[in-house]
Amino acid sequence: MPKTIILVDMDAFFASVEQQCNPSLRGRPIGVIGSDKRTVITAASYEAKALGIKTGMNKFEAKRLCPEIILVIGNNRKYTHTCSELAKIYARYTPDVEVYSIDEAFLDITDTQHLFGGAMEIGAQLKKEIKKTFGINASVGISHNKLLAKLASDISKPDGLRYISMEDAPSVLEDMPTDKLWGIGRGIGNRLKLMGITTCGQLGRMSETFLRSHFGIIGERLKEMGQGIGSFSVLKETAIAKSIGHSMTLPKDIINMRDIEAHILKLSEMVARRGRLYNLLGEVVSVVIRYKSFKTFTRQKKINTHTYDTHIIYDTAIGIIKVIRLAEPVRLLGVTLSGLREDSGQMSIFNECNKKDALIKSMDSINDKYGEFTVSWASYLDIRRHLGVISPAWRPSGLRRTDV
Amino acid sequence: MEPINEKISVLALFGDKEKLRPYRFKWGNRIFNIKDVTYSWVDTLGSAKIYHFAVTDGATVFELGFNSLSMVWRLERTDA
């Protein structure tokens, strides 16, 4: 039996929340930025989009294009809370929910749709409940796989509700520009265009050999995408995560090693603490760095033990950065612990280790009670809390939840 | 929005549907009647939950926060 998948996607999420909070912003072009020192627009209202403002645009560029734009400093807590509350609404319709990003979720309603009067009815109900609870619009796409559900939502935005049935799919795809498909960015879209392939219909009829010769291993996948073939597995949070990671966009770009060390310490502590909370030890530390130019890369190092010790993770991460030798100011930093296994709770035969363990555990319980970073390592003291930009990997619960 | 972060007196209702809704508050010696709660969200400060409300008196937007542990209301920010 074919699956029935729903994608729910909030329209201009951060901007809509801010417009809901402050009635004087409604109906007006607004751009949300991460902090007063950040310059990139993380969300634009529909009114701003109509004037050419795009997510990722620099605020000076935006002002030039649209002098009447209102810049609002976002509050990540509002968005993460809303995301968690949305997950509760979804859970009323099916247990199979994949919160894909801060404002998108896939729901597999194959086995539950009959209880609610069908897929379209669920879509309409979800939109209504979201509007009633949060005052914001969502666009809902429904189809037999995730690729087409996402497409259905995207092409019906804003405030849309669209079902693409198996029978309709070929005619919807025939004239659809390829870059409307989830996973085909402007980059691949432009390369396809240069070859004279502008629509999904054309893409789906290309030979695999031709596509593979131009795009390598993803060539085959591109052909399938043109035909509307896609995955329908909705991934729930798994019991054992593959990695624990935290990343943050910094309030301003930094190049000074002291600043970088302090941020890496904070991230290492967040990662280690999550490991301790879930009793997971890791043996691989990775660092992700995004430069001012948005050039992004990851380097990793295996350590010779499994650990959730902040200092070992920190030392390894700093070791990685020292080898890199930074070429540009840094915009985003991330630390990830992987190669995880569960802590068997074995006592260390070295007394020193046990003492350190005890110290870390008491720091954790103090921080549980009084708030994150009430007790912390001295070298972290210079860095004040700030509003970072939300990572797309944020999840409402479980191991992938990141404190923002 | 300007940060204020001052303790305030609030008249609020603990209801059965809407769990908590502020209706009126006193800031300095002025009384503000809340016309509309435009948004609410929750975060934590240690083991305390902070219930945040974006509210308007019809002219000005305020953000109020209720600390569930200390039971203190604060005016967090306003655009006044």
Ligand SMILES: [Mg+2]
């Ligand atoms: Mg969205």
